[in-house]
Amino acid sequence: MKKTAVRKPNTHPWKGKVITAAIIAVVLFGLLMALNIYIDREKRVFKECSVEAGTPIQASDFVRFKKDKSNVAFVYGTSHYDVTVPGEYEIELQIGKRKYHSKLIVTDSTAPILSAVPKSTMYSVPISPEDFIVTMNDQTQVSVEFAKEPDFQLVGTQDVTLRCKDAGGNVTETTTQLEVIGIYPEITREAGAPKPKATDFAFGQENAALLTPLSDIKMDQPGDYTISFSVDGIRYDSVLHLRDTIAPTARGIQYEGFAKYPKKPEELIDGLADATEVTVEFVDDPHFEMPGERDIQIRLTDTSGNQEVVTTHVNLTEDTEAPVISGTHDISIITNETIAYKEDVVVTDNADPNVTFTVDNSQVDTTTEGVYEATYTATDGAGNTSEVKVKITVVFRPYTEEDLWVLCDEVLKQIIRDDMTEVQKVEAIFNWVDWSIKYKGHAEKISWVQGAYDGLKNREGDCFNIACICHALYTRAGFETFIIERYPLTYAQHFWNAVKINGTWYHCDALTKEDGTRFFMWNSSQMKEYADAHRGYFYYDASKYPVEIP
Numbered sequence: 357m358k359k360t361a362v363r364k365p366n367t368h369p370w371k372g373k374v375i376t377a378a379i380i381a382v383v384l385f386g387l388l389m390a391l392n393i394y395i396d397r398e399k400r401v402f403k404e405c406s407v408e409a410g411t412p413i414q415a416s417d418f419v420r421f422k423k424d425k426s427n428v429a430f431v432y433g434t435s436h437y438d439v440t441v442p443g444e445y446e447i448e449l450q451i452g453k454r455k456y457h458s459k460l461i462v463t464d465s466t467a468p469i470l471s472a473v474p475k476s477t478m479y480s481v482p483i484s485p486e487d488f489i490v491t492m493n494d495q496t497q498v499s500v501e502f503a504k505e506p507d508f509q510l511v512g513t514q515d516v517t518l519r520c521k522d523a524g525g526n527v528t529e530t531t532t533q534l535e536v537i538g539i540y541p542e543i544t545r546e547a548g549a550p551k552p553k554a555t556d557f558a559f560g561q562e563n564a565a566l567l568t569p570l571s572d573i574k575m576d577q578p579g580d581y582t583i584s585f586s587v588d589g590i591r592y593d594s595v596l597h598l599r600d601t602i603a604p605t606a607r608g609i610q611y612e613g614f615a616k617y618p619k620k621p622e623e624l625i626d627g628l629a630d631a632t633e634v635t636v637e638f639v640d641d642p643h644f645e646m647p648g649e650r651d652i653q654i655r656l657t658d659t660s661g662n663q664e665v666v667t668t669h670v671n672l673t674e675d676t677e678a679p680v681i682s683g684t685h686d687i688s689i690i691t692n693e694t695i696a697y698k699e700d701v702v703v704t705d706n707a708d709p710n711v712t713f714t715v716d717n718s719q720v721d722t723t724t725e726g727v728y729e730a731t732y733t734a735t736d737g738a739g740n741t742s743e744v745k746v747k748i749t750v751v752f753r754p755y756t757e758e759d760l761w762v763l764c765d766e767v768l769k770q771i772i773r774d775d776m777t778e779v780q781k782v783e784a785i786f787n788w789v790d791w792s793i794k795y796k797g798h799a800e801k802i803s804w805v806q807g808a809y810d811g812l813k814n815r816e817g818d819c820f821n822i823a824c825i826c827h828a829l830y831t832r833a834g835f836e837t838f839i840i841e842r843y844p845l846t847y848a849q850h851f852w853n854a855v856k857i858n859g860t861w862y863h864c865d866a867l868t869k870e871d872g873t874r875f876f877m878w879n880s881s882q883m884k885e886y887a888d889a890h891r892g893y894f895y896y897d898a899s900k901y902p903v904e905i906p
Contacts, residue, residue, distance in 0.1 A: 400424060401449060401456040409442055409464040409524060410495025415449055418458045424451050431455060437462070440496050442524045464524020468494035472518055476535040478592055479560070482508050485518050488532055496523035503529060511538040511560040537561055539585055539592050547578045547600035547660070548631025557583055557594045567591070573598070576632050578660050600660035604630035608654070608668035614675040614707040615647040616738045621654045624668040632659040639665060647674045675738035679705040681713075684732055684744045688802045690753035692723055697730060708736035720748050757805055763812040764832040772833060778857050779877070782864070785829045786876050789866040793822055801849075804828075804839060822867050823851035830855055843897040850893065854905055861905040863894070880905050 405418050416425035428451050437445035437460050445460040472488040485500045492498060503517035516534045521527050538560025545552060551570055558564035567584040573596065581596040606625040613619070622628070622636040639653035649671040656664045683701040697715040705711045712735045720728040728748040735741045771784045794816040799807060807824030811817035817825070823839050830837040836856040840863075842849060852865035852875070863883050865875035875883075880898075887894040898904060 400451070401458050404459040404461055405447075406461040406463060407439060408466065408495070409462050410440055413437075413439060413460065418447060418449055418456075419451070427451050435460075440523075442496065464496050464522060464526060466495065466522075466524075467526035468492060468498050468520045468522050468528045470500075470518065470520040470528045470530050472530050472532040474533040474535065476537055476587075476590065477508065478537050478539050478541045478594070479511060480509050481541050483534075488516065488518055488534075492520055494520075494522045494526075498522045506534050508536060511536050537564075537587055537592055539564060539587075539594055542595040542597060544597040544599055545575075546602065546631070547598055548575060548602075551575055552596060554585075557596075558585055561585070561587060563587060564592075578632065600632055600658060600662060602631070603662040603664040604628065604634045604656040604658050605664060606654075606656055606666050608666045611668060611670045613670070613672055614738065615672040616645050616675060617707055618642075618644040624652065624670070625654055625656075625666055628656070630656075630658045630662075634658050642670070644672065647672050675707040675736065675740065677706045678740040678742040679703050679708070679711045679713075679734035679736050681732050681734050681742055681744045684746050686747040686749070687730075688749040688751065688800055689722065690802050690806055691725065691750055693803060695720070695722065695748065697732075701732065703734045705734075705736045705740075707738065711736050717748075720750075722750055725750050725752050751800075751802065753802075753806060755809055760805055760809045760812070760828055761832060763809065764828050767812070767829060768833055778835075781833055782830065782835065782855055782857055783876060785826065785833060786864055786866050789822060789825050789829070790868055790874070793817060793825060793866075795819075795822070795867065819867050820849070820851050823853055823865075826853045826864065826866050838901060840896050840901065842893070842895060843900075844892070844895065846892050846895075852894070854901070854903075861903055863905060865894075 399420055402418055402420060405413070407413055407417075415428045415430050419425055419428045428449055431448040431450050434448040435445070437447070439462055442462050442464045445462070447458045447460050449456045449458060469491060470489070471491040473490050475483060475488050477483050485502050489500060492500060498520055500518055500520045503519045506514060506516050513533055513535045515531055517529055517531045519527060519529050539558045540556075543552065543556060551573055554564070554566045554570065558566075564585040564587050567586055568582065570583070573581050575598065578598045578600040581598060583594045583596055585592050585594065606628040609624060609626050611619070611624055619642075620636075621638050625636065628634060628636070635657045637655050637657070639655050642652045649669075652668050652670055654666050654668060656666065681701065681703050687695060687697075689695055695717070697717060698713070703711050703713045714733050716731040716733065720730055726749075728750065730746050730748050732744040732746070733741065734743075767788060768785075771788050772781055776784065792815060793811055795818065796816040797818060799810065799818045799821050801807065801820050804824040804827055807817065807821045808828040811821030811825045812828070827837055827839050830853065838854050839851055840854055841851050852863060852867070854861055855864050856862075857877065862877040862879065863875060864877060868874050873886075875886075875894075878886075883894040
């Protein structure tokens with residue numbers, strides 16, 4: 357007989373429900389955890405963030421939920437971006453202990469703002485597009501260029517279009533004007549050339565006003581000279597480049613002279629020419645101390661360094677001839693007078709123009725009466741020497757110049773009146789000496805003071821005394837005067853006077869000739885005519901005296 361199973365009643369019905377609820381809770385927790393993970397990974401941080409170039413960003417811009425905005429931060433050292441440069445940048449963020457990745461997309465859709473002004477420039481002087489710009493703004497880096505390159509050699513006004521492009525490829529164009537001024541920015545001339553004219557600079561600008569005087573340019577001095585012009589109140593500077601590219605020129609000469617007398621290099625060339633100053637020097641030592649015939653090279657260098665070498669032929673012979681000393685003579689003086697040893701003494705040499713000439717007067721004592729000796733020595737550059745000895749006689753003078761004036765005043769108060777003219781006064785002195793001083797013998801010609809004093813005191817003397825007396829009386833009467841001595845010395849010495857009367861110089865010789873000729877207020881032509889007919893009686897060296905007598 358088949359048995360039928362009998363189900364036992366469930367004595368714990370709640371156990372099943374608990375198990376079921378537990379299973380459901382586990383499932384729900386898993387789903388919640390999965391949802392949180394999804395939200396955390398996929399929704400908490402935006403996958404990307406797009407901004408217009410130049411817009412500042414923060415880490416909070418990349419998170420979705422408000423609660424995260426105060427806790428999010430860029431991971432230090434991982435996010436490298438520049439909002440002024442369009443492009444995509446990888447971003448790493450951190451919220452709590454979790455790190456997230458996003459992307460920053462910087463876009464540029466705004467064209468630059470551009471404005472420009474007209475400009476001017478000198479002929480052929482380019483200026484950049486930036487020189488025209490007044491305003492050029494954009495949130496990204498921009499560049500500017502000419503839409504079409506201007507013609508900087510086209511004098512006048514032309515339109516210029518500027519094109520501005522930003523980093524996003526946005527382009528803005530604007531048009532302005534360029535004026536090309538018809539003035540060369542620079543010109544070049546050779547030193548020594550004629551001075552340039554204003555039109556050489558301002559070739560195509562009739563309204564250009566010259567500001568720089570061209571007369572100030574020194575065409576023999578190479579350099580750069582700024583030449584300024586004004587056009588419509590604007591100053592434009594041009595530059596004159598003055599260059600020296602041409603070497604100096606000269607010709608060598610054939611020179612014959614003596615050894616041991618060096619010559620300067622410029623003395624051995626002819627026809628030196630250059631626009632600037634030239635330095636002349638020997639290429640090698642010319643050895644002027646050596647006799648012989650040879651070529652000498654001379655280098656010419658101008659201030660710019662241009663050089664030329666010329667050749668001069670020299671023939672040097674040995675100098676064996678000593679210098680010649682002429683014009684020396686024995687000298688007589690009053691004690692304490694100064695001796696002009698070299699006066700009227702001339703030294704000549706066949707070769708040396710600069711002979712060494714000395715006077716040894718170490719044995720002469722001008723304070724003590726006596727006869728002394730002085731030695732003249734002349735030595736040329738070759739060592740040839742000549743020597744002349746002269747006698748120096750020193751005599752005592754018992755009177756002074758003041759003593760002479762006393763004698764002069766005694767004479768003048770007798771023959772001069774205040775109402776006399778200058779001619780009358782000079783003639784009165786001339787006549788008194790001519791008529792009062794007896795011509796006698798030969799006087800010692802020590803000094804004019806001595807000659808005048810002795811002549812006035814003794815009322816006698818030779819032509820030297822007579823000239824000295826006239827000199828003293830003319831001087832004391834207030835006239836300019838000096839004594840003239842015959843030259844060249846022919847048969848004898850002779851002396852007379854020059855006197856300034858009414859502003860004119862005249863010859864006066866108070867020694868009347870035997871034939872009655874009186875030489876009062878004669879001019880130089882009369883004196884020469886007489887001298888030509890009388891063995892050079894009044895010949896003299898006019899260069900030795902302070903004025904020229906008409």
